[in-house]
Amino acid sequence: MATYKHLLLLLLITATCAQLPGRWQTLLESAGIASMHTAVTRFGTVVLLDRTEIGPSNLTFPDRQCGPRHDCTAHSALFDPATNVLRPLTIATDTWCSSGQFLPDGTLLQTGGDMAGIKKMRTFSPCGVDGACDWLELKSISLTTGRWYATNQILPNGTVIIVGGRAAHSVEFYPPSATVPIRDFPFLAATEDPQLDNLYPYVHLLPDGNLFVFANTKSILYDFDSGATLRAYPDLGTGPWTYPSAGSSVMLALNPEDGYSKAVIVICGGTSYGVFFKQDVDFPARTTCGRIVATDPDPSWATEDMPMPRVMGDMVMLPTGETLIINGAMSGSQGFEGANNPCQNPVLYRPNQPDGLRFMTLTPTDVPRMYHSTANLLADGRVLVAGSNPHYFYKFYNVSFPTELRLEAFSPEYLDDDKANIRPTIEMAPDEIRHGAEFDIEVTTELSLVGIVELNLASAPFATHSFSQGQRLVRLEVTPPSMLVEGGGANREPYRYRIGCKAPPNGNVAPPGYYMAFAVNNGVPSVAKWVHLVL
Structure with missing residues (x-):
């Protein structure tokens, strides 16, 4: 159950929410799908993507055409937030808990998933919503090993590294490397525990050209060229931080004043060991954020507290260098039916303010955004919020948190x-x-x-x-x-x-x-x- 302190906080937020910064707007009452994966293209259009093995969605193809799943409903769509126009897309293999990254030419690379999709690579060459662009399943190449819950990161030369996945303690690259098609990554085996708290590792490209990789409570500096671990960072402790006990993570803005030499990593929220395994939906999430200067010669973690607990929130870098923390729950963990007490107030993290003054509570949404929800910055400065489906299939009735098909936009105070x-x-x-x-x-x-x-x-x-x-x-x-x-x-x-x-x-x-x-x-x-x- 939520603590007395958290209940008092909720009462205070409820009493003052009319005075809080920011505003919400409903863009679509139904996108037809709950977007588990979301990406904004260079045309300003937004790719929405869900599982394919979820059964029929609420988005049908025009003229009763059937997609490759033969259920005559779409599991991906292209959305234009400027006009609120939506167009269904076709996707063939299962993209459940897959990964992705934009390539240098603007093509979206999408990798892995479940079942027939676990080794698949797919591309989407974007266009405006009135165009004919659609998903392409690559036939000539595939992943070397199955990747479910992996993380992708574009590298300095434009290639993409694909890190980890369930039972995949390795990395590989796109385009595939002829000399090193796959490389063992023992760090992921060392951070695995019985509830798999090393999935969807946090991967950040540092300005020195190496990768900061975080899983469970541990992090390393990784040379992706040689495969060497250059440094082990101090343990963050206090319980796991990555899926399924997940908080979220960002690298703060890189600045020319220091010659782009300083990289600060922030990780916020999550829950305790065992909450996912026990499915304890009322166990309070953490309020803690960890912050480290990853490029310091002798780095250490500093911790601070958010105004409220949050698990499975999303951290979105705003154009100002501030971070929006949005979505998620105040108790439980990730996973189907794994959480309770939705966290409906976004929080603004202001990294240049003094410790103790960095967080600002913002206007709440009326829509709970639980498991499988997303948040993305749009070119007009708003943040698109999509998804939320805490169930194995779509469920709209007789559940506490129905599958959510609405698309919303949050406007920070700078758009007042x-x-x-x-x-x-x-x-x-x-x-x-x-x-x-x-x-x-x-x-x-x-x-x-x-x-x-x-x-x-x-x-x-x-x-x-x-x-x-x-x-x-x-x-x-x-x-x-x-x-x-x-x-x-x-x-x-x-x-x-x-x-x-x-x-x-x-x-x-x-x-x-x-x-x-x-x-x-x-x-x-x-x-x-x-x-x-x-x-």
Whole structure:
């Protein structure tokens, strides 16, 4: 049962929720599927993806066409949040608890799953919602071993490493390596326990070109080229942090002020050993966050407490460098029917504030988002929230938490109307930039600028099971804005400025691919322009 302290917290939140920052919007009453995996494409469209072996969904193909599953319903869809238009997609093999990552050309690579999908590789070359793009099951190549609950991460040269999976203590690469088709990864065997708390490991590419890999309570610095473990970090302790006892994890924004040499990892929430195995749905989740400077010579974990307990939450990097913690439950664990007490208040984590002042409680949603829910940053600065199906099949009646088909968007406080006059608009920016290149952008604002305008690159990750694979935010080196047009006056013309920018120095800092480029003025981001960062 929830503790007395947690009950008091809920009463306080309920009494004050009307005054809390942020607002919610329902985009679709039904997407037809509960999106277990979600990814935003460079066209602004969103790929929604569920299991295929779940039985009929509520999304039918047009003209009674049947997909490859022969149940005449779709298990994937393409959604346009600008128009709320939805188009069903075809997917053949089971993608249950699979992994994914965008390739440098913007193609979504999707790997593994269950049953006939466990060794499959699939690609999706995105388009607008009115296009004809669809899933392609690769015939000529497949995974070397079955991967269920693995994690993907794009590497500095544009290849993808695929890490772990259930009973898969190894890594492999896409495109497949001819010299090293598969490599043992003993770290995953060492972190496995009876309830498999090393699944969906947290993998972050550090700016030194090595990987920070976290599973259960342990983490290492991993040289993916040689397969060597370069460092074992201190144990975080206090119980497991990865699936199925999962919290979530982000790497904070990389900054030019320190030469992109400092990487800070934050892991928040989760539950205790044994909760998943016992299916103790009322056992309180953790409030704890761990924070470590992974690039320090002698790193150590610092801990702090969220305002409320949370298991299976999602951590979303915002264009400002702050982190939104959203979705999940306040008790139980991941897994079917494994949790209770939905955590409906998002929390804003402000990493540059002093310890003790970093968390802000935000406006709650009316929709519980439990197991198999997702959250993704959109180019307009909102966060798309999808999914939630705590059941093996779709269940809509006679259960505490029905399968959830609604799509919502959460608007952080920076999108409030009273900030519209300082919100910049990107009027000109290059479509393509190269590492280390200098380039200009032009922005307009209603009010004249005061101070520096940031240009921040946000990746488009693959969100699933409380971890966004490949998520990163990179702040660029910029010059002070130079006024081109003085606005104001009787016609209230916008002010126009030119800002000099310098692209990330190499693929260690920002792997090649498509990024959302946000201009940020005093904590208020523009609508992003998609830019292609190339080697």
